[in-house]
Amino acid sequence: MTNTLELYDLTIVGGGPAGLFATFYSGMRDMKTKLIEAQAYLGGRLNSYPKKMIWDVGGLLPTRADQLIESLVAQAETFQPTIVLNQQIEQLERCPDGHLIVTSHTGERHYTRTLLLSVGYGVIKFSKLDLADVEKYEVTNLHYSVTDLEQFRQKRVLISGGGNSAVDWANELEPIAKAVTVVHRRDQFAGHEKSVKKMNQSTIKIKTPYIIRKVNGTQTHIQTAEITKLNEDGESLDTTENLPVDAIIVNHGLQSDLGQLKQWGLEMDERHILVNDKLETTIDGVYAAGDTAKFSNKINLLAGAFTDAAVAVNHAKTYIKPEAKNDIFISSHNAIFTEKNRALGVPEEDL
Ligand SMILES: Cc1cc2nc3c(=O)[nH]c(=O)nc-3n(C[C@H](O)[C@H](O)[C@H](O)COP(=O)(O)OP(=O)(O)OC[C@H]3O[C@@H](n4cnc5c(N)ncnc54)[C@H](O)[C@@H]3O)c2cc1C
Incomplete structure (x- = not known):
């Protein structure tokens, strides 16, 4: 069964701010990336306050939440990831080859070397x-x-x-x-x-x-x-x-629930997945980032979600390719940005 499925390096579950930035970052680290979101749209919790101005993300001047979603989605698409909507991931299994399969509520299976859970507090529903x-x-x-x-x-x-x-x-x-x-x-x-x-x-x-x-x-x-x-x-x-x-x-508030993920055997408290400083969960090859991830001094804000995403993706990369540990991975060292910078009119000496 598994050999009929396309193998991804990193599959990201949850298309909120953490998942979207992780999708971009994973592409930047040359990983074949898939993002799966339960809703018909991306952006996660930002959709619950679309007109609110966001002031507290480094370097971002006051921006409306719906505009931030647009930017995050456009950024996430930079490396042409596979994006799957309307699929709530429910099950996890490990294949004999060590890779993972996650299955959604529709029965569709997704085959991956590593998994990042950026599921927030679960699928959000309005009360x-x-x-x-x-x-x-x-x-x-x-x-x-x-x-x-x-x-x-x-x-x-x-x-x-x-x-x-x-x-x-x-x-x-x-x-x-x-x-x-x-x-x-x-x-x-x-x-x-x-x-x-x-x-x-x-x-x-x-x-x-x-x-x-x-x-x-x-x-x-x-x-x-x-x-x-x-x-x-x-x-x-x-x-x-x-x-x-x-x-x-x-506006009677939001309800969310991690649903079947609670049965996977992850170490959790009532609402969070517990991770170490590499954002590793207690399941080998499975990471967590954003509001769902709990560790000491965690910041449950957009800034924290973005940092978690980068940390988790870097560790997923070295899980797959240990020798990548010392790779330089700032954006200017990825060849794709040279062309993109050229298209933006950056002078050759500054590329
Ligand atoms: C009213 C309000 C105002 C806020 N204002 C600010 C602010 O001004 N500044 C700031 O920094 N932060 C703010 N925050 C916090 C910020 O929105 C969160 O920290 C951020 O959204 C966390 O992102 P996330 O990607 O971890 O989770 P989420 O945004 O919750 O996204 C999780 C995504 O995962 C999906 N998902 C869940 N389970 C599954 C599954 N099993 N399968 C597939 N998909 C799944 C969900 O549908 C959702 O799209 C605010 C929050 C609220 C509620």
Whole structure:
């Protein structure tokens, strides 16, 4: 079976910031590289805050998360890796030849010398509105994420949630939408103090402690939402209002789970894979990087994810080719960059 599969030097599971930078770096280290992502899109957790400005990556001036995804994907594609979307990796087995096979939920198998797990906290799913039969509205006017503010222009928007994203979306939509109402099941908002203050001083209508109890509409569109007040024990009171709405945005947080990876025999704590200073897991040839990897002084930020990726890839390289240990591997020593620099108009003496 294995000899019918194409062998890769490094297979990277998870196409968030760590996996994308590892894909680039692995190509730079002349490894045949495959990246596998469970979702239909790359970027990982950055997709949960697409409009947020990122300020704290070295050398990167304030950049929106969706723009950073674009740059990371373009960079990851530099060495033409194989990129597989819509496949959640579930199983790991070792072949008699020592190489590894990972199998996805679709049953597809991927054959590799080394494996890098950059799976974050697992496949990310939005916590859904807990009401019967509302999934059908997800293709029209029930949203779990905001990618295009313009679609809400002159609309009556109801936002449910009390975290950063709910408060930020409310503030961003206030000048665009016809009316913005926020319902939250607690009296206090968990968003940044400054943002909550801005929301409180705006025209945004705030209903706390309220929840959405029911939505009504046609087969395709929600037209009204019944919101109900909660008592101190979180139980619904009879105070109900029926709000006409053009769109509902739900921000009840994210759920993620490492799923079947927890059965692989990796040393883990509740949410992380434990690694040593080479980013090696307890399974030979298997590395971890980014939010999923835990070691002392770990930084669970983009900067940490990028550093982990480079460290893990370098050790995967020497796992395959021990004599590569002392290779120089800064970008200027990879021949491909000479041509790319030339294309960018870099003078010959500076190539
Ligand atoms: C609201 C918010 C704001 C943030 N703001 C900042 C900031 O301003 N600056 C900063 O530095 N950091 C910020 N962070 C943290 C930063 O987003 C994370 O540190 C970073 O995304 C970690 O990248 P990662 O690649 O390790 O994991 P993730 O981004 O979580 O990506 C993991 C990927 O793996 C995929 N995956 C999981 N399991 C499987 C599987 N079994 N098979 C296939 N694919 C799988 C997932 O679908 C996902 O795409 C923020 C985080 C949040 C939540």
